[in-house]
Structures are given as structure tokens and as C-alpha cells.
Amino acid sequence: MSDFDKREKGIESEHLASRSENFAEWYNQLVLRAELADYAPVRGCMVVRPYGWALWENIRNALDRRFKATGHVNAAFPLLIPKSFMEREKEHVEGFSPELAVVTIGGGEELEEPLVIRPTSETIIGHMYAKWIKSYRDLPVLINQWNNVVRWELRTKLFIRTMEFYWQEGHTAHATEEEAEAETLQMLDIYADFAENEAAIPVVKGRKTEKEKFAGAVRTYTIEGMMGDKRSLQSATSHSLGQNFARAFKIQYLDRNNILQYCWTTSWGLSTRFIGGIIMVHGDEKGLILPPKLAPYQVVIVPIFRDDAEQAKVMKAVEQIKDLLGEFRVHVDDREGIRPGFKFNDWEMRGVPIRIEIGPRDVANGAITLARRDQPGRDGKQSVPQNAVVPVVSKLLEDIHKAIYKKALEFRKANTHQPKDYDDFRQIIKSGWADAWWCGDAECELQIKEETKATCRCIPLDQPGGEGVCIHCGRPAKERAIFARTY
Amino acid sequence: MSDFDKREKGIESEHLASRSENFAEWYNQLVLRAELADYAPVRGCMVVRPYGWALWENIRNALDRRFKATGHVNAAFPLLIPKSFMEREKEHVEGFSPELAVVTIGGGEELEEPLVIRPTSETIIGHMYAKWIKSYRDLPVLINQWNNVVRWELRTKLFIRTMEFYWQEGHTAHATEEEAEAETLQMLDIYADFAENEAAIPVVKGRKTEKEKFAGAVRTYTIEGMMGDKRSLQSATSHSLGQNFARAFKIQYLDRNNILQYCWTTSWGLSTRFIGGIIMVHGDEKGLILPPKLAPYQVVIVPIFRDDAEQAKVMKAVEQIKDLLGEFRVHVDDREGIRPGFKFNDWEMRGVPIRIEIGPRDVANGAITLARRDQPGRDGKQSVPQNAVVPVVSKLLEDIHKAIYKKALEFRKANTHQPKDYDDFRQIIKSGWADAWWCGDAECELQIKEETKATCRCIPLDQPGGEGVCIHCGRPAKERAIFARTY
Numbered sequence: 001m002s003d004f005d006k007r008e009k010g011i012e013s014e015h016l017a018s019r020s021e022n023f024a025e026w027y028n029q030l031v032l033r034a035e036l037a038d039y040a041p042v043r044g045c046m047v048v049r050p051y052g053w054a055l056w057e058n059i060r061n062a063l064d065r066r067f068k069a070t071g072h073v074n075a076a077f078p079l080l081i082p083k084s085f086m087e088r089e090k091e092h093v094e095g096f097s098p099e100l101a102v103v104t105i106g107g108g109e110e111l112e113e114p115l116v117i118r119p120t121s122e123t124i125i126g127h128m129y130a131k132w133i134k135s136y137r138d139l140p141v142l143i144n145q146w147n148n149v150v151r152w153e154l155r156t157k158l159f160i161r162t163m164e165f166y167w168q169e170g171h172t173a174h175a176t177e178e179e180a181e182a183e184t185l186q187m188l189d190i191y192a193d194f195a196e197n198e199a200a201i202p203v204v205k206g207r208k209t210e211k212e213k214f215a216g217a218v219r220t221y222t223i224e225g226m227m228g229d230k231r232s233l234q235s236a237t238s239h240s241l242g243q244n245f246a247r248a249f250k251i252q253y254l255d256r257n258n259i260l261q262y263c264w265t266t267s268w269g270l271s272t273r274f275i276g277g278i279i280m281v282h283g284d285e286k287g288l289i290l291p292p293k294l295a296p297y298q299v300v301i302v303p304i305f306r307d308d309a310e311q312a313k314v315m316k317a318v319e320q321i322k323d324l325l326g327e328f329r330v331h332v333d334d335r336e337g338i339r340p341g342f343k344f345n346d347w348e349m350r351g352v353p354i355r356i357e358i359g360p361r362d363v364a365n366g367a368i369t370l371a372r373r374d375q376p377g378r379d380g381k382q383s384v385p386q387n388a389v390v391p392v393v394s395k396l397l398e399d400i401h402k403a404i405y406k407k408a409l410e411f412r413k414a415n416t417h418q419p420k421d422y423d424d425f426r427q428i429i430k431s432g433w434a435d436a437w438w439c440g441d442a443e444c445e446l447q448i449k450e451e452t453k454a455t456c457r458c459i460p461l462d463q464p465g466g467e468g469v470c471i472h473c474g475r476p477a478k479e480r481a482i483f484a485r486t487y
Numbered sequence: 488m489s490d491f492d493k494r495e496k497g498i499e500s501e502h503l504a505s506r507s508e509n510f511a512e513w514y515n516q517l518v519l520r521a522e523l524a525d526y527a528p529v530r531g532c533m534v535v536r537p538y539g540w541a542l543w544e545n546i547r548n549a550l551d552r553r554f555k556a557t558g559h560v561n562a563a564f565p566l567l568i569p570k571s572f573m574e575r576e577k578e579h580v581e582g583f584s585p586e587l588a589v590v591t592i593g594g595g596e597e598l599e600e601p602l603v604i605r606p607t608s609e610t611i612i613g614h615m616y617a618k619w620i621k622s623y624r625d626l627p628v629l630i631n632q633w634n635n636v637v638r639w640e641l642r643t644k645l646f647i648r649t650m651e652f653y654w655q656e657g658h659t660a661h662a663t664e665e666e667a668e669a670e671t672l673q674m675l676d677i678y679a680d681f682a683e684n685e686a687a688i689p690v691v692k693g694r695k696t697e698k699e700k701f702a703g704a705v706r707t708y709t710i711e712g713m714m715g716d717k718r719s720l721q722s723a724t725s726h727s728l729g730q731n732f733a734r735a736f737k738i739q740y741l742d743r744n745n746i747l748q749y750c751w752t753t754s755w756g757l758s759t760r761f762i763g764g765i766i767m768v769h770g771d772e773k774g775l776i777l778p779p780k781l782a783p784y785q786v787v788i789v790p791i792f793r794d795d796a797e798q799a800k801v802m803k804a805v806e807q808i809k810d811l812l813g814e815f816r817v818h819v820d821d822r823e824g825i826r827p828g829f830k831f832n833d834w835e836m837r838g839v840p841i842r843i844e845i846g847p848r849d850v851a852n853g854a855i856t857l858a859r860r861d862q863p864g865r866d867g868k869q870s871v872p873q874n875a876v877v878p879v880v881s882k883l884l885e886d887i888h889k890a891i892y893k894k895a896l897e898f899r900k901a902n903t904h905q906p907k908d909y910d911d912f913r914q915i916i917k918s919g920w921a922d923a924w925w926c927g928d929a930e931c932e933l934q935i936k937e938e939t940k941a942t943c944r945c946i947p948l949d950q951p952g953g954e955g956v957c958i959h960c961g962r963p964a965k966e967r968a969i970f971a972r973t974y
Contacts, residue, residue, distance in 0.1 A: 080651065102593070
């Protein structure tokens with residue numbers, strides 16, 4: 001029996017895999033069932049379905065607003081990059097060469113120089129910036145693009161790591177190191193602000209280690225969020241590229257004294273991976289819980305009736321309520337031949353923040369019944385007079401945002417521990433984050449990974465000060481770091 | 488001396504190539520100088536610069552609004568398609584095979600099956616629709632995507648024909664042929680409405696000939712616009728695909744009688760080529776004239792002052808006017824060290840519909856000076872009291888839209904002729920459109936092309952009725968067709 005037949009007959013499909021028992025399977029099933037994405041015929045690629053893409057469009061709009069408010073503009077750089085470009089920056093080529101998709105045939109003929117599909121665009125943008133930037137008056141250049149990139153990944157997972165993914169990549173060029181660093185940190189703040197105030201995801205802002213930083217960066221900053229399985233997800237990154245790409249691509253400007261200088265550049269990105277974060281932070285056993293500010297539908301209205309006479313009255317009220325709620329993203333589920341109870345479960349699974357039920361009794365009472373997704377069951381239900389629906393929905397969306405943020409923050413706090421010693425550390429990182437003094441040595445980091453499968457997710461910007469001893473090697477340590485498993 | 492040095496010193500750069508004498512060179516220079524786009528390092532690819540991309544974003548928003556209002560949703564299908572997919576629909580493979588970019592290496596290894604970069608997405612979307620569609624209840628499926636595609640073109644021209652380009656491609660599946668045809672025509676109407684009411688470009692809606700239709704379509708509809716050099720630009724197309732792709736990819740549904748049927752599908756697209764159309768329809772010897780509804784900046788404000796005291800007064804007024812005009816897209820050109828006269832020319836070249844000049848005398852009079860781009864010189868200038876600026880700008884933007892639309896329509900009418908005979912036809916298509924009775928025969932069309940370089944741009948939907956004789960072969964003809972040169 002197909003899923004549709006089940007829906008048609010009002011038969012619930014089998015339950016989702018258990019989130020508490022098999023988080024990874026719960027995640028995969030949920031992405032497919034909620035129709036966020038599907039597997040494409042090419043291994044490792046995904047199709048982002050309309051419900052998932054609407055979520056991405058809301059993410060895009062929320063970020064784009066912030067980018068434009070801080071002086072950035074959008075542009076589009078090409079998909080195809082001469083292979084030789086990738087080889088100009090030493091660390092960049094080492095990092096990305098193994099992941100390249102290479103075009104060798106075009107228009108039926110073998111190409112003289114192979115082209116790579118961009119895995120990221122520092123090289124081709126560097127080439128163009130070198131052409132455009134002449135004088136200090138041309139700086140800063142603050143450009144972003146919303147695009148697709150391809151990285152040949154072997155272990156893929158819908159949204160979290162796919163061969164092709166969608167993202168924005170900002171690329172800026174500055175006259176001084178200080179300006180570039182300030183830009184890098186500004187964009188990190190924007191990502192954190194977006195994560196917390198739009199997606200209701202608490203994040204830790206930090207610096208990546210040498211081992212974990214972007215190939216070609218001087219410093220990489222990250223926002224890390226704790227997922228429902230207590231792993232850490234790198235949710236967006238911002239890179240201070242120093243003069244590495246400026247030297248490789250000759251991005252130079254004449255300063256006020258007419259002396260030729262290399263620019264200082266940055267890049268920063270947030271991808272469809274973030275959707276995976278939203279699923280894994282907020283979801284529960286029943287399915288998705290979408291943050292109200294990003295949810296494709298903030299409110300779903302389910303009409304309830306038994307016969308034509310009831311239907312006419314109920315649908316009239318439904319239309320009125322929908323009109324009243326014009327400022328919100330509202331969907332009316334008027335599918336025929338499907339029981340309301342099935343619709344309730346369906347929209348709970350798909351994470352719509354507020355459900356409004358309207359039946360004959362509601363109509364008679366001039367009321368609606370309102371259910372909040374983050375509090376399933378009776379506690380989250382209330383009857384609301386029809387004329388109060390706008391302020392109630394408005395406030396409730398705010399309340400849900402705050403409630404799911406608070407829940408995620410408390411979960412992270414409850415599962416972040418400061419280990420007493422390395423044995424304690426090993427226990428902690430089996431299910432949680434370890435916040436520990438660490439020496440910062442690459443070899444020490446490698447050993448920790450081999451021994452525990454945990455990696456240094458970041459060295460938080462917010463440090464307690466003082467000194468300690470490295471949790472692993474016992475040498476003096478000046479900074480605390482977050483260690484955790486990741487994806 | 489770099490362009491910037493020239494600007495800095497207030498020296499006008501050399502004039503644009505003459506539009507009347509060398510239209511093609513005028514076009515190329517203008518795209519580069521107005522910073523709409525630049526050449527990418529890979530032959531045939533372009534970089535769409537921020538000014539050009541802002542124009543595209545406005546095009547996208549205007550279309551996307553129309554798509555969503557007619558029930559369409561957005562999604563994202565993969566860039567990479569198994570090569571074998573391209574071979575399933577006979578005409579599709581013939582049409583697109585010569586234009587494919589092929590990925591043969593991924594992650595350092597040769598691929599077992601090569602992947603092609605999508606030149607268009609009927610095949611991969613057909614594959615997914617076959618998976619998703621089960622029952623008549625799942626229909627219609629109305630999905631669009633905004634994306635990039637690659638076609639290995641040999642003769643390229645910025646925006647008009649580039650190897651990679653940006654577009655939207657809508658793909659729908661329906662239960663009946665009638666529904667699919669209605670969708671195809673609805674989308675054609677939406678394109679025409681967009682072209683006329685947003686871009687101020689008059690278009691002719693028509694059907695493509697067998698030779699010119701989309702590879703795999705049953706019928707292709709087009710909107711054709713007359714460019715400033717009197718050629719015709721295919722500005723958007725909408726395809727009725729019949730059951731061709733449904734059969735090739737097994738897109739089937741169970742009808743109400745539980746019988747398995749093939750779907751009827753459509754596809755339709757408008758690309759960054761449209762930007763080329765805007766440039767070529769409206770531009771003049773001084774540069775771009777952007778349609779007010781799509782222009783990245785609708786108004787540019789140029790402050791004029793000689794000393795610090797004047798500057799303070801003028802800039803205060805500039806800020807006030809900018810605030811008043813909050814509902815419009817306004818840019819203040821406060822670049823230092825550049826003469827106002829240079830700025831005037833610069834923004835005229837870049838096509839901003841309205842220029843506001845504010846100098847000390849304007850401030851003293853509580854007025855501003857307003858110049859419209861489509862009427863350079865004194866006639867287009869007026870002094871407006873500051874408190875009237877909002878209604879005046881609002882009306883003026885409307886007026887400019889109407890004026891440039893009217894001008895383009897009159898130009899098309901003046902350069903569209905009904906030939907008396909084939910000799911007349913040959914003269915007409917040297918500089919204009921020929922509107923002639925035509926037999927519809929493919930061989931006849933081919934001969935016309937060989938003899939005149941003109942192709943059948945479309946058979947207009949709006950037909951006079953009656954019958955005539957074919958302008959070329961003299962056989963009976965039931966329809967009139969537009970013949971013209973294209974790009």
C-alpha cells in the first residue's frame with residue numbers, strides 16, 4: 001500500500017523510527033516523510049522538495065536582510081573554474097583536490113584544460129577581484145552569492161553532507177588586516193544572531209583549530225550547536241584569509257601613498273546543512289518542530305465537519321480566520337477524504353508551530369481551537385474567541401520561539417560538562433560536550449580523536465581567563481575548548 | 488590611466504560606441520561599463536556583477552510573485568544528471584547532446600557512468616515525478632526552480648547566450664492534455680504580462696515552428712520582442728511536452744477508475760537573457776534606460792556643493808529627501824572628489840530612471856531638481872518643492888514606464904511590415920520584422936533562412952483569420968508568421 005493510499009484511507013503510516021533509540025534513522029525517515037528532501041539518482045545528491053525549499057527561502061531571506069543591512073551586495077560567479085586556479089593556493093589545493101568533480105568533455109570534445117565544478121569560490125572570485133580592484137577607493141568590496149557547490153563526499157547524509165549543496169558564500173576584500181578581521185567577526189555575529197533569533201538555536205561562537213580550519217584560511221570562526229543526539233554541528237563558518245588568496249591571485253590596490261599593497265580577504269558561509277541542524281535540535285518523537293520565524297507554514301487550519309451543512313458553516317469560518325491571519329504564513333488543509341486526526345498527526349510530523357481546529361462547535365461558540373506543536377496533548381490546547389485570534393497567534397509564535405530556544409539551551413547546558421580528568425573526559429564525550437582546558441597542540445588533538453572519536457569543535461571566544469592544564473597531555477593550557485563528536 | 492583615475496579626475500571616459508552605427512559593440516561595452524556583467528576566465532562564461540544581479544533579483548521577485556499567485560511552489564533539483572537520462576527522449580538527446588558539459592572524474596577517480604551538468608532539467612525532474620506521483624489526487628504537480636544551467640555554446644554574447652546562465656524552469660504534470668495546454672498558455676501569459684508591465688517591453692505571443700521548438704516538446708510558445716537593432720529576441724518560452732517525457736520516465740498515475748495513465752507535462756523558462764532584452768530595447772546613445780519597476784536604483788540623488796558650509800546644508804537636505812523616499816529604491820552618490828557632471832553622466836549611462844540634484848540654491852528654495860533618464864536634457868528637468876517629492880516621483884516612475892513602453896511599441900510597429908512579395912520580404916528583413924502569410928512547411932522555412940538569414944520567430948497567437956499564399960513558395964497559407972533575424 002502506498003503512502004498515499006494510507007493517507008486516503010485515513011490509516012496512519014507506521015510510526016517514525018524512535019528518536020531516543022535510533023536518532024540517525026529517525027532523522028533520515030523524517031527528512032523523507034516530511035517531504036523536506038529526497039534522494040537523487042546520483043549517489044550523494046539530494047532533491048530539496050518544496051517544503052524544504054520554502055524553509056531554505058525563509059532562511060535565505062532572514063540572512064540576506066542582515067547581509068544587506070551591513071552593506072553587502074549579491075552577485076553571481078561562475079560554476080566552472082579552470083583546474084589550475086585550484087592549485088594556486090597551497091593549502092587550498094590540498095584541502096579540496098580530493099573532493100573535486102572534474103569536467104573533461106565539453107560540446108563533444110575533450111577540453112585542453114579540465115574545469116572543476118566549484119567546491120567553493122575563493123579562487124575564481126580572487127581572480128575577478130584582482131581585475132576589479134585598483135585603488136584604496138575601491139575597498140572594501142563586500143559581495144555575497146547564493147549558489148550551489150559540489151564536493152565529492154563519500155559519507156553523505158541528507159542536508160548534513162551532500163555532494164551538491166546550496167549555500168551563500170560571502171567574499172570580501174579590505175585594505176587592512178584589522179578591517180578584515182572585524183568583518184570576519186561581524187559575520188560570525190550575524191550567523192549567531194540569525195541562529196538564535198530566527199532558528200531558535202543556541203550556538204557557541206568559537207575559533208577552529210589549525211586542523212579543523214578552512215583550507216587556505218589564517219583563522220576560521222564557527223558557530224556550533226548541540227544536536228538532539230548531543231553531537232555538535234558546525235552550523236556556519238567565517239574565515240579570515242589573511243593575504244593568502246590575495247597573493248595567489250594578485251588582488252592588489254594602490255594605497256593613499258600610491259604604493260601597491262595586497263588586500264586582506266575574508267569568506268563566510270552558511271549552507272542547507274543548517275536545515276539539518278533545525279531538524280536535529282528541535283525535533284521530537286512525533287517529528288519536526290519548526291521555529292516559527294522560519295517555518296514555511298506558521299499556522300495550519302484543519303476544518304472539522306461531518307456533513308455538507310456543517311462543511312458550509314465551517315469552511316466559511318475557516319476563510320474568515322485565514323483572512324484575519326493575512327500577515328502570517330497560513331495553510332488550510334482542505335484535503336478531502338482524510339480524517340482530521342490523520343491531518344493533526346501529519347502536520348505535527350511536519351512541524352507546523354500552530355494548528356487551528358475549527359469544527360461546528362467552534363463555529364457555534366464564535367471560537368477556534370488552537371494547539372501548539374511544541375506542547376502536544378491537552379496542555380498545548382486552548383479555545384480562543386475568533387476576534388482575538390490575531391494577537392493570540394502573534395504572541396504564541398513568540399512564545400514558541402522562546403520556549404524551544406530555552407529548551408535547546410537547557411539541553412546543551414545539561415549535556416556540557418567540565419571533565420575532572422581524561423577518564424572523565426572519555427565518559428563525557430560519549431554523550432555530550434566536554435568543556436576542557438586544552439594545550440592547543442595539533443598532535444594532542446589527533447590523539448584525542450583517535451582515542452575518543454571526539455574532535456575539537458571550537459575554542460570559544462568567550463573564555464574564563466586564567467590558566468589550566470591540558471585535559472589530555474597535562475601541559476599548560478591557556479584556553480578552554482569544546483570537544484565533541486560530530487557528523 | 489585606469490577608469491577609476493579618470494573618474495577621480497572628473498575626466499569622462501571615452502564615449503560609448505555608437506548605438507546607431509555599431510549596435511553590437513555598443514551593447515558589449517555597455518554591459519561592461521555599467522558593471523552589469525564581466526567576462527569570466529572560462530570562455531563563454533560570465534560573472535554577473537552586483538548591479539546586474541540586483542536587476543535579476545528584481546526580475547526574479549516580480550516573476551516569483553506571479554508563479555506563487557498561480558499555485559506554483561519552488562524546489563531544487565540536482566545539477567548533475569546521469570548521462571543515460573539524457574538519452575531517453577529521442578528528440579531531447581538530439582537537441583542537447585552537442586551542448587553537454589560532461590563530468591568524468593569525481594573524487595580523483597574516473598566515474599563508471601559520466602554525469603552531465605544539466606542543460607535543462609526535464610529528465611531528472613521526470614525521474615523524480617515518476618517516484619512521487621501515484622494517483623490523480625497527487626495532480627497537478629506545479630513546481631518551479633531558480634537555478635543555473637550549462638550549455639556548451641560556441642558563439643557567446645553576454646547575457647544573450649552564455650555557457651552558464653541563470654533562469655527559472657517550471658515543470659508541471661497534469662492528468663489531461665487540456666490542463667497541460669492551459670498551464671502552458673497561462674505561463675506564456677504570465678511572461679507577457681511580466682514583460683509588458685514590469686520591463687516595459689512589448690512582446691508578441693506566438694507558437695514556434697517545428698524547427699524552432701524545444702527538443703522534446705509537442706508545442707513551444709514564445710514571447711518575442713523587437714530589439715533596438717530590429718532583430719527579434721526570444722524572451723521566454725513555454726512548452727507543452729505532451730506525454731513525451733512521461734513515457735520516457737514513466738510518470739504515471741492511477742485515474743479515478745483505477746487505470747494507470749501517463750501524465751501530460753509542461754515546462755517553461757525565462758533566463759538572464761532577458762536582461763539583454765532590457766538593455767537592447769530601452770537603451771540609447773547615452774547608455775542604459777532601466778524600466779522603473781525593475782531598476783536596482785529607481786532614484787539617484789546627487790548632492791552639489793562647493794565648500795564645507797554648503798556641503799553641510801546640502802547633505803542635510805539629501806538625507807531628508809532620502810528618508811521621504813523610503814518606499815523607493817534610492818541611492819545617494821556621495822563619492823568624494825568626483826564632479827557632479829561626471830556623476831550625472833555615470834548614472835545616465837547606468838540607466839537610473841530618475842536623478843535628483845540638490846544644490847545650495849535648491850536648499851534655499853526648499854526644492855529639488857529632478858531629471859528623467861528617458862528625456863535627457865532640459866525637457867526632462869523640473870524643479871519640485873521638497874514636500875511634493877513623493878507623489879511627483881511616484882507618478883514620474885509610472886510615466887517613465889508608460890513612455891518607454893510606448894516608444895518600444897511604436898518602434899516595433901514602425902519596423903514591422905507586411906511584404907507584398909518575396910523581394911519585398913527580402914528587403915524588409917534586412918532591418919525589421921516581416922509579418923507574412925506562410926505555408927508552415929519546414930523545407931520552405933529552411934530555404935528562407937538560407938536565402939535571407941531570417942528565421943520564423945513565431946506564428947502569432949493573434950491571427951487575422953482568412954487565408955493567403957505563402958510569401959516564399961506561393962502555396963496556400965492559413966497563418967501569418969513573423970520572420971526576422973535573431974541572435
